[in-house]
Amino acid sequence: MSRHMKIAAAQLGPIHLADSREAVVKRLIALMREAQSQGARFIVFPELALTTFFPRWWMKDQSEVDRRFFEASMPSPVTQPLFDESKRLGVGFYIGYGELTEEAGRMRRFNTAILVGPDGNVVGKYRKVHLPGHADHKPQAAFQHLEKKYFEVGDIGFKVWRFMDAITGMLICNDRRWPEAFRMLALQGAEIVALGFNTPTENLHYPEPPALRVHHHLIMAQSMAFQNATWLVETAKCGVEDGFRMFGHSVIVAPTGEIAAKTTTEDDEVICFNADIDLAQNLKQTMFNFAAHRRPEHYKLIIERIGAEVTPANG
Numbered sequence: 001m002s003r004h005m006k007i008a009a010a011q012l013g014p015i016h017l018a019d020s021r022e023a024v025v026k027r028l029i030a031l032m033r034e035a036q037s038q039g040a041r042f043i044v045f046p047e048l049a050l051t052t053f054f055p056r057w058w059m060k061d062q063s064e065v066d067r068r069f070f071e072a073s074m075p076s077p078v079t080q081p082l083f084d085e086s087k088r089l090g091v092g093f094y095i096g097y098g099e100l101t102e103e104a105g106r107m108r109r110f111n112t113a114i115l116v117g118p119d120g121n122v123v124g125k126y127r128k129v130h131l132p133g134h135a136d137h138k139p140q141a142a143f144q145h146l147e148k149k150y151f152e153v154g155d156i157g158f159k160v161w162r163f164m165d166a167i168t169g170m171l172i173c174n175d176r177r178w179p180e181a182f183r184m185l186a187l188q189g190a191e192i193v194a195l196g197f198n199t200p201t202e203n204l205h206y207p208e209p210p211a212l213r214v215h216h217h218l219i220m221a222q223s224m225a226f227q228n229a230t231w232l233v234e235t236a237k238c239g240v241e242d243g244f245r246m247f248g249h250s251v252i253v254a255p256t257g258e259i260a261a262k263t264t265t266e267d268d269e270v271i272c273f274n275a276d277i278d279l280a281q282n283l284k285q286t287m288f289n290f291a292a293h294r295r296p297e298h299y300k301l302i303i304e305r306i307g308a309e310v311t312p313a314n315g
Ligand code: ING
Pocket: 132, 133, 172, 173, 174, 175, 177, 197, 198, 199, 200
């Protein structure tokens, strides 16, 4: 009898600068109830799910940034009702947020996600490793993408947890563009990967057809799930936030690489799928049997070299 788990992507529509955390928590609770009413036991919320995608704004007052966009604890008084609801409903969830913490006497800020069990307790934490964008102010640009300014590179690395009867790992947004991140989780036995994202529809650097960005998002999700034989839930915060559009297309992808469910709006929306966690067993034992087929002795460059360098074998 194979293990099944009904998993949900709980997509958020826009959160505007003027929206309060209290209002957002009410939306998150409504999405959690909707997902649970459809039978979901594990719910994946987006990246930075409590606030607008603030890295689009250049802000110089760090104390204001900390107050408006970071959480000094999770749960915090304003988010406690969401944790209480998860316990009341007996559902687990992934949620992304701006983490403010004091470690070794200094303030540190991360783009963070946590796994919360059906008892409302935090099981695991991940701090985003691949921070896109820039740290400098680009006043000529239509918008900023200041993740390198507001967050430190995650220092926890890529881990998995035994979570609700499935080996579960976490990633955040830009991580999905780097195959090494997924492989790190798959090498630890990941069966489900949860990933929240906030992806602007417009390209900051050059004109790019919006449909092409969605195409990239969809092929990456399908290839990463397949090449690592894992279930993958990717959940968007999307829609037009204060005039700046981000795309939706939240997806639940099977280890076969097939899209099992996809959202069709850029608003608050729940999609669910009754995942057969053991569906990947054949793949993990044959085509993607890492132990039988991988040859790390030939992969050294992947660890040793950061940027590409032209080093042809014939000089
Ligand atoms: N957002 C985007 C993402 O990786 C981005 C940033 C978009 C980078 C497109 C490069 C190209 O989906 C976040 N938050 O990482």
